[in-house]
Amino acid sequence: MRGRAVTRAPRDIAHEGFLTHGRMRWAKVAGGLSVLAIVAYALVDQTPRPNGGTALGYLLGTLGLLLIVWLSTIGLRKRIITTKPYSLKAWTSAHVYLGLSLIVIGTLHAGFQLGWNVHTLAWVLMMLVIVSGIYGVVVYARLPAQLSANRNEATQPQMLEAIRTLDRQLDTAAQPLARAEADLVRLSLEECEVSGGLWQRLTARHPRCGNARARDAIQGLVNEQMRRAKPDPALTQILFLLERKDAALAQARRHIRMKTQLEIWLYLHVPMTIALLVALTAHVLSVFIYW
Amino acid sequence: MSDCYRIAIIGSGPAGLSAAARAAALGLSHVLLEKTDHLSDTIYKYQKGKHVMATPSQLVLRSDLAFDAGKRETVLGLWDNQTADHKVNVRRHAEIKSIVGTGDPIPGSIMKTVTRKRDGTSEIKEMQRLAPPYKLTLADGSEVMAETVVLAIGTQGNPNLMGCPGGNLPHVQYQLDDPAMYNDEHIFVIGGGDAGIENALGLAGDAAQGNVVTLVNRGGEFSTAKDANVKALMAARDAGRISIMLGTTTRSIEPGWIVLETADGEVRARCDRIIARMGSAPPRGFVEACGVEFASNDRLAFPKLSAVFESTAPGIFVIGALAGYPLIKHCMNQGHDVVEFINGNTSLKPADEPILEAKFAGLPGGRSVADWLELLRSNVGILNGMSPLQMREFMLDSQARAYRAGDVIFERNAPGSSLFGIAEGQVLVEVNPNDPSITVGLGKGEIFGEVGLISGRKRGATIRAGTDCILVEISRTAALKLMSAVPSASREVTRVTTERSLLQIFKSGLTPADLKDAVAAAKVETMKAGQALIKEGEEGDDIFIIRSGSMVVEKAIGGKPVFLSYVPAGSYVGEMAVIDGGRRTATVRAAVKSDVIRIPGEAFRPLLAAKPGLTARLREEMSSRTQLNSYIESKKDSFEGVVDMYTGVANFLVDNGVGEATDVLLIDETLCIGCDNCEKACADSHDGLSRLDREAGRTYAHLHVPTSCRHCEHPHCMADCPPNAIHRGPTGEVYIDDTCIGCGNCQRNCPYGVIRMDKVPPKRPWLISWMLFGQGPGPGEPGLKWKKKHADPEAPKKAIKCDMCSGQSGGPACVRACPTGAAIRVNPEQFLSVALLDRKGG
Structure with a gap:
């Protein structure tokens, strides 16, 4: 029938971030799971000694394995956009808290027996994945507000375009200059990268930045001229443009630094997860074969 | 002077071409007059390779020319060939300056044209219509005689021309087909509208073309252009690709030079090409001068036409976009039909007949399309003022529906912006959402659903069919068109909205009779975004109902305006002053362009005095608002930064x-x-x-x-x-x-x-x-x-x-x-x- 009051598809209207999603539902679940595991570990009599071979050990191991496999599917969940109701935020929330609970579950499963073998390899990989994940949670919680403040309504393409515009203006403004001064401007135009290599992206430090060198040199020239008489207006114009470019570069580099920090850990987290899945397979197979 | 043609067709767009082809096929003496050197100028001006669509797909094409969706070039090529094949008598470069009858004065047929001047006054000119044949005067001074005239000139109008000396030199052009055609030229683009800016950006886009582009704008800013265009233009200027001259007019044009009048005096500059984009004059003035009357003074109004497209000037027919049909297929069908009508074919059913038949197919009564249209037109109050042709077009966008007693027509909170008219039967409005048994009946001729139409918000009440009934559901587009074409319909919708808004808001047992005085005194006012409806501290006790748009309520606390609440359409403001007297306690501003109904306090007070229930209800509402105010004020004392942030956000x-x-x-x-x-x-x-x-x-x-x-x-x-x-x-x-x-x-x-x-x-x-x-x-x-x-x-x-x-x-x-x-x-x-x-x- 037309004209019916159709209810909208259910949607999450609670304005909560992934850490507080559903009034911290998954923190509670994961916390409960960990406490349960610790209590069981303390109370259940495990002979000869706690390890993966006891009944509790099997239980924890199975739980841990299922959790790890499920946790790794978030990569698919994020990329396969289906039409049915789901919330990636809820997934992230569960991913974070259940992932953290693996520290307890995995370690208790091992019964604190660590050594130089394929079993410990899986534990170590798991811990590395978790540690990189914790880094991820920290940057996800801290950086977005800074990223937004630094962006100041400019988009990344706009930031880069602003730098290109300044380059064009510098190029035009440098036409009347003498060779030596023009060469200084060329430093800014030719020896100045916005992003650079991984280290530079991560730190936003560019000690050899051509623009900074050009700015310092031209500033020196202008200062020198000022002491004698009025400085060359063409040169002060260049200096003004170099300073503006400096500010634009700083903003873009901060933006890139934060974007890199928000992404870099995934380049550790994801491959390590794949390694963990391989190590887990080896661990499970070897346990069953050499039992 | 040539002989008198049977039909003169003006404009060679889809409508005019199709009409000419039909006339040629019927062997009627005809002439197709086109002002440019090519056929179908509007489509010709599409950019190269543009895909031309053929909608609505359900409409059957009835024309001697073929047409199907395809590339601009294909469509134009096909029409050129078929026009030649049909031996259509085309006269190019034939711009019509005037059309006047040469026969006797038609008794009682006087054309009144209203010219509105810039200062707000208007002037009414009266013109005695003369009977056909018509004398068509061309721009080159020659004349054409015709018994009937088909106006198919579209709505594009003519570009405003350069009036200064030298404005007719060959390097002045009014259109830019392909910016890539010009290299290493000094080009001046005149006009700071979207067209001018886009052209200037196109010419300067590729630095390798080496053009020196200057944009000349008469005003000091670009008020008519889109924001994005202005930004792109400023960026291009900052990058040194375009020069902009503001507050500048053209003094004169010479071969290779342009003389401009700037704020600092006259400037003579090198200039190889001038592209003038100074807007265009809509064709209405010309059409009215021919004796064709428009439905209203609304800017969007169309000419008044009979069922056979004949205008108020006998023998002048209007078809195509000018008649209100912008789609190619409609235009072509009308071209075919109008010539059939002129040729005396009275039995021809319009091409939309099957569509309308399908619309009425499911309804009881077995009437013909014409009978149905007449039934709706005469029974539904707001449709009374429509012509049969308008009714046909109106029905294409509308639906006739039959409901059995008890059927739900729409539910409360359902989205919907259509308007319903009751042609037969009765419907019941559930006025109380908690108790569906309390209803108010609406009978034949009345309308409902206007709240959704006017406010754009969800339906305010569930409506059921009280008896078996036949309703016409008028889509938002059709309703807006109707309101602009038929002033009485617009007035009726306003009256009904005012009355029903009052009833809905103040419930408590009011009847329309109670509200008569208040409704009569109510006025609809339009507020610009940001305009204050009520100012804090002012005297005044008028009540306002927000009909469309929305308002924000602010209060000055500690010298700063603090945001109190957002008021959507359908609510009312200003009631505090009526009840308590005293000054306004808060400022109410329009958040967006809004329509409000102003009910003067003196018209409202007798109502309050007569209905104590109403006062109680208003007091209740008022206390919740006062609570909100004091809550925010209390927060303001303790958390000033938080409230400032809240207002800011x-x-x-x-x-x-x-x-x-x-x-x-x-x-x-x-x-x-x-x-x-x-x-x-x-x-x-x-x-x-x-x-x-x-x-x-x-x-x-x-x-x-x-x-x-x-x-x-x-x-x-x-x-x-x-x-x-x-x-x-x-x-x-x-x-x-x-x-x-x-x-x-x-x-x-x-x-x-x-x-x-x-x-x-x-x-x-x-x-x-x-x-x-x-x-x-x-x-x-x-x-x-x-x-x-x-x-x-x-x-x-x-x-x-x-x-x-x-x-x-x-x-x-x-x-x-x-x-x-x-x-x-x-x-x-x-x-x-x-x-x-x-x-x-x-």
Whole structure:
């Protein structure tokens, strides 16, 4: 029938971030799971000694394995956009808290027996994945507000375009200059990268930045001229443009630094997860074969 | 002077060409007059290779010329050939200056034209109509005589010409077909509207062309141009690619030179080419001078026509876009039909007959189409003023429906913007949502559903059929057209909305009779965005009902305006002063352009005195508002920063169009990690094209309004859609259907820039093959390169916008796919409330 009051598809209207999603539902679940595991570990009599071979050990191991496999599917969940109701935020929330609970579950499963073998390899990989994940949670919680403040309504393409515009203006403004001064401007135009290599992206430090060198040199020239008489207006114009470019570069580099920090850990987290899945397979197979 | 033609057809667009072809096929003496040197100028001016659409698809084409969707060149080539084949008598370079009758004066037929002057006064000229044959005077001074005239001149009008000396020199042009054609020239573009700016940017776009481009604008700023265009222009100026001369007019033009009058005096500059884009004069003046009367003084009104397209001047027929039919197929059919009519074929049924037959097919009574139209026209009050031809067109956009007693016509809170008229029977309005048994009846001739139409909001009440009834459901477009064409309909809708808003708001047993005085004294006023309706501290006791748009309520606390609340359409403000006397306690400003109904206090007070229940109800409402005020004031004392932030955020959101939104995507930038998964999800759930730009848009206090559809209460995009392809869907979403012809009007009309014109990219390889083997572009919208390589270059571009993921049970994909919960969709009523205060305070 037309004209019916159709209810909208259910949607999450609670304005909560992934850490507080559903009034911290998954923190509670994961916390409960960990406490349960610790209590069981303390109370259940495990002979000869706690390890993966006891009944509790099997239980924890199975739980841990299922959790790890499920946790790794978030990569698919994020990329396969289906039409049915789901919330990636809820997934992230569960991913974070259940992932953290693996520290307890995995370690208790091992019964604190660590050594130089394929079993410990899986534990170590798991811990590395978790540690990189914790880094991820920290940057996800801290950086977005800074990223937004630094962006100041400019988009990344706009930031880069602003730098290109300044380059064009510098190029035009440098036409009347003498060779030596023009060469200084060329430093800014030719020896100045916005992003650079991984280290530079991560730190936003560019000690050899051509623009900074050009700015310092031209500033020196202008200062020198000022002491004698009025400085060359063409040169002060260049200096003004170099300073503006400096500010634009700083903003873009901060933006890139934060974007890199928000992404870099995934380049550790994801491959390590794949390694963990391989190590887990080896661990499970070897346990069953050499039992 | 040549002989007298049977038919003179003016304009060789689809309508005129089709008419001429029919006349040629019937062997009538005819002439087709075209002002340019080519046929079908409007389509000729389309950019090269543009895809011409053939909508509505259900309409049968009835013309001697063929037409099918295709490239501009194909369509034009086909028509050129077929026009020649039919031996149509075409006269090019024949611009008509005037059409006057040469026969006797027609008794009692006087044409009145109203000319409105810039100072607001108007002048009425009267002209005695003369009988045919008509004398057509051409621009070159020659004359053509014709018994009948078919006006098919479209609505484009003529470009305003350069009036200065030298304005007729060959290097002055009024159109730019291909900016790439000109190299190393000094070019002046005259006019700072969108057309001028786009041309200037096009000419200066490629530095390798070496053009020196100057844009000359008469005013000091670019007030008529789109924001995006002005920004692009300023960027081009800052980059040194374009010079701009503001406050400048052209003094004279000489070969190779232009003389300009600037604020600092006269400037003579080198100039190889002048492109004048100074707007165009609509053809209405010319048409009126021929004795053709328009339906109203509304800017959008069309000529008054009979069922056979004859205007108020006997023997002058109007067809095509000028008659209100902008689509090519309509135009061609009318061209065919009008010549048949002129030739005396009275039995010809219009081409839309099968469509109308289908519309009336399911109804009881077995009437013919003409009978049905007449029944609706005479029974439904607001349709009385329509002509049979208007009724036909009106019905194409409307539906006649039969309901059995007890059927629900629409439910409370259902979205809907159509208006219903009762042709037969009676309906019941459930006035109390808690008790469906309390109803008010509406009978034959009355209308309902006007709240949805006027306010753009959800239905206010459930309506059931009281008896078996026949209703006409008038779509929003048809209703707006009706209101602009028939002033009495517009007045009636206003009266009914005022009365019903009052009844709905003040319930407590009022009857329409109680309200008679208040309704009679009520006035509709339009408020500009930001305009204050009520000012704090002022005297005044008028009550205002917000008919469309929305308001914000502010109060000065400690010298600063503090946001108190958001008031949507359908609510009222100003009641405190009526009850308590005294001065206004808060300022009420329009958040967007709004219509309000002003009811003077003196008309309202007797009502209050007579109905104590009403006073009690108002007091109740007032106390809840007072509570809110004091709550915010108390917060202000203890948490001043929080309240300032709250006001700042609320004003920011209102400034960014949230005030007219029904559902808007916001991004909490304290959570957004910039992964763009929202955009990818959007693209992946909609043919690979994202309808949102996360990063663009304004931000305030880490709250970001991305470039994405707000699903406005009165969508700007709907204003001018030739195939009428934009609708509001069942869950309130504004969407564009498949009949989009890609004209781009909606994109230009959207003030938020959320509509893009693009073609659907091809299917890409499966996700797993991307993940494992790197095939294809991966999730999200494919890059330009991949699209270019794999897409069909002939595919037409269509308008694309957010449809709120309607039909997907999971709801909006952008929100679902956000990993951190930064993306939220809100409606202003929920979000612009005290909850916002707690959000920032918490």
